[in-house]
Amino acid sequence: MLIVQKYGGSSVGSVERIQSVAQRVLKTAQDHQVVVVVSAMGKTTDQLVSLAQQISATPNRREMDMLLSTGEQVSIALLSMALQELGQPAISLTGAQVGIVTEAEHTRARILSIETQRMERHLNQGQVVVVAGFQGVSSQDDLEITTLGRGGSDTSAVALAAALKADVCEIYTDVPGILTTDPRLVPNAQLMAEITCDEMLELASLGAKVLHPRAVEIARNYGVSLVVRSSWTDDPGTKVIAPKPQPRPLEGLELARPVDGVEFDTNQAAVSLLRIPDRPGIAAKLFGGIAVQNLDVDLIIQSIHEGNSNDITFTVERDYFTKAIAVADALLPALGKPNHSDLGNAEVTGDDTPIAKVSIVGAGMIGRPKVASQMFNTLAEAGINIQMISTSEVKVSCVIAAEDCQQAVTALCQSFEISSDCKITSNFELEKPPVDPSLPPVRGVALDIKQARLAIRHIPDRPGMAAKIFSILADHNISVDMIIQSQRCHQINGILARDIAFTVAQGDADEAEKILTQASSELGYSEIIVNKSIAKVSVVGSGMIHHPGVAAKMFEALANRNINILMIATSEIKISCLVDEDQGVEALKAVHEIFELSGDKTFIVPERAPVA
Ligand code: ADP
Numbered sequence: 001m002l003i004v005q006k007y008g009g010s011s012v013g014s015v016e017r018i019q020s021v022a023q024r025v026l027k028t029a030q031d032h033q034v035v036v037v038v039s040a041m042g043k044t045t046d047q048l049v050s051l052a053q054q055i056s057a058t059p060n061r062r063e064m065d066m067l068l069s070t071g072e073q074v075s076i077a078l079l080s081m082a083l084q085e086l087g088q089p090a091i092s093l094t095g096a097q098v099g100i101v102t103e104a105e106h107t108r109a110r111i112l113s114i115e116t117q118r119m120e121r122h123l124n125q126g127q128v129v130v131v132a133g134f135q136g137v138s139s140q141d142d143l144e145i146t147t148l149g150r151g152g153s154d155t156s157a158v159a160l161a162a163a164l165k166a167d168v169c170e171i172y173t174d175v176p177g178i179l180t181t182d183p184r185l186v187p188n189a190q191l192m193a194e195i196t197c198d199e200m201l202e203l204a205s206l207g208a209k210v211l212h213p214r215a216v217e218i219a220r221n222y223g224v225s226l227v228v229r230s231s232w233t234d235d236p237g238t239k240v241i242a243p244k245p246q247p248r249p250l251e252g253l254e255l256a257r258p259v260d261g262v263e264f265d266t267n268q269a270a271v272s273l274l275r276i277p278d279r280p281g282i283a284a285k286l287f288g289g290i291a292v293q294n295l296d297v298d299l300i301i302q303s304i305h306e307g308n309s310n311d312i313t314f315t316v317e318r319d320y321f322t323k324a325i326a327v328a329d330a331l332l333p334a335l336g337k338p339n340h341s342d343l344g345n346a347e348v349t350g351d352d353t354p355i356a357k358v359s360i361v362g363a364g365m366i367g368r369p370k371v372a373s374q375m376f377n378t379l380a381e382a383g384i385n386i387q388m389i390s391t392s393e394v395k396v397s398c399v400i401a402a403e404d405c406q407q408a409v410t411a412l413c414q415s416f417e418i419s420s421d422c423k424i425t426s427n428f429e430l431e432k433p434p435v436d437p438s439l440p441p442v443r444g445v446a447l448d449i450k451q452a453r454l455a456i457r458h459i460p461d462r463p464g465m466a467a468k469i470f471s472i473l474a475d476h477n478i479s480v481d482m483i484i485q486s487q488r489c490h491q492i493n494g495i496l497a498r499d500i501a502f503t504v505a506q507g508d509a510d511e512a513e514k515i516l517t518q519a520s521s522e523l524g525y526s527e528i529i530v531n532k533s534i535a536k537v538s539v540v541g542s543g544m545i546h547h548p549g550v551a552a553k554m555f556e557a558l559a560n561r562n563i564n565i566l567m568i569a570t571s572e573i574k575i576s577c578l579v580d581e582d583q584g585v586e587a588l589k590a591v592h593e594i595f596e597l598s599g600d601k602t603f604i605v606p607e608r609a610p611v612a
């Protein structure tokens with residue numbers, strides 16, 4: 001049996017810790033072949049970054065890789081020595097020595113392939129192989145040292161496990177496993193025994209901390225059995241469950257098809273509440289009413305507000321349309337007039353002209369801005385207008401006219417090379433994933449305070465606009481997280497126009513604003529609004545598919561604390577709300593509490609000491 005073990009920075013933060021890791025490895029090596037992946041000691045990587053910044057505000061990325069890769073080189077050598085001291089033969093190898101071949105993209109390289117011969121030779125000689133995480137070597141003649149991006153040693157470990165066809169990959173860290181949320185923010189967060197890869201990917205915005213999302217992506221694509229455990233105890237930790245993988249080559253490991261399925265649903269209708277006052281509690285009331293009627297809501301979208309009014313749009317199965325309209329209508333008298341004279345009254349709109357939702361699905365979209373823009377481009381080239389957009393980590397969904405659905409699915413399958421033996425699913429055959437009924441509908445909660453929101457106002461309503469906007473961003477390598485386009489159309493100088501809002505990493509916000517402003521006259525939109533002080537709170541769980549009312553409960557938790565929701569986006573297994581940055585932690589705590597995720601144990605995570 002072959003086991004890959006990865007030890008994070010805190011697990012190898014001192015000589016004593018390296019020695020205790022060596023003890024654990026020794027124990028495993030008595031019955032198994034072991035490949036160990038290690039991170040740099042403690043906060044070494046942060047310290048190296050800070051050294052570079054003292055010399056240059058924008059250090060050369062090649063030199064950054066040269067610098068940062070040294071951190072892991074220290075820990076592999078020390079761990080090998082510690083193993084040898086215990087009488088266990090071991091050898092340390094850098095990423096280049098193993099043959100972890102990556103693209104030449106410095107500081108954010110993706111793994112292309114991994115050579116296994118040398119590792120296998122050492123393993124067969126009874127040695128433990130200790131590999132430097134987070135680094136690789138470019139395939140070009142120059143053999144440049146590359147790094148995978150911060151937190152990337154998880155990705156090295158899972159990629160090695162996939163390449164070596166290891167029986168299990170164990171990630172050892174400073175928490176007992178994956179918890180319902182970050183224990184540094186909510187100390188009574190609870191340990192989960194299991195989580196699916198899709199749930200983990202949706203939690204990625206913050207789960208990224210405990211597990212690099214690209215590691216989950218590889219585990220999902222190659223069916224690696226993955227466990228997250230504590231370095232300090234023998235407790236079993238959390239299993240990250242991969243679905244049965246479709247066969248794929250190990251070549252192009254991290255670059256293989258980012259999209260592995262197309263889904264469509266032609267049985268939906270949309271209801272919108274327009275110009276409702278922008279104050280806490282309205283979404284809670286609306287979806288509370290919907291939950292009382294037991295109507296299954298699919299997409300929920302709340303886009304940017306105009307003055308002090310908001311729009312919320314949601315979709316339901318067509319059979320529920322009339323009931324859903326009635327619930328929304330019943331809410332109107334309670335809303336009152338927004339106190340802005342030219343906004344007029346709140347209004348419910350909805351027609352049951354058939355609409356269709358088409359989605360692309362795949363773990364490979366994270367950090368690849370070109371995927372969403374390719375979807376929008378494909379629809380544009382087919383002359384199909386997009387009425388609504390909602391995205392999550394593993395899915396981009398567009399609402400279009402039902403009559404365009406067949407054409408859209410064909411075009412998307414062609415564009416993303418989804419052949420008939422891969423996944424094309426309609427709502428009629430869409431298998432709802434089997435969910436353990438004993439599990440709560442919400443598994444985990446995450447907070448991301450590192451994003452900024454951009455809103456583009458009054459984009460002409462014609463095919464190709466989203467495609468153009470997101471292609472511009474993708475060309476500048478700006479990754480977009482949450483994209484929302486809502487139903488509402490404005491009449492601007494006789495032209496129909498819509499708004500699109502999306503989030504990007506805070507560090508990319510200024511550049512995104514600049515390049516989109518440059519394109520504004522060509523594309524014909526009027527205004528770009530940037531808000532950097534936002535927080536994104538998300539709830540995730542496969543069980544919410546079968547539980548109407550999860551959204552209502554989340555909104556209620558926020559309303560109870562008087563927290564205003566700035567934007568809403570959903571996927572089947574996730575609901576995300578943007579709130580003011582100052583209220584992020586409070587919102588996280590409120591949501592964690594209302595879903596009763598807290599346990600009776602408290603986790604105090606020790607601060608990571610700098611390496612002396
Ligand atoms: P390592 O150095 O071992 O890679 P990281 O610091 O990268 O460790 O990741 C572990 C940290 O992730 C924990 O200390 C915790 O603060 C944070 N974290 C965030 N969300 C979660 C979560 N849902 N469950 C567990 N830990 C989490």
Ligand code: ASP
Nearest residue numbers: 039045134150151152153
């Ligand atoms: N040492 C690297 C970092 O701090 C990689 C890792 O720890 O996963 O980002």
Ligand code: MG
Nearest residue numbers: 008151209210
């Ligand atoms: Mg980590």
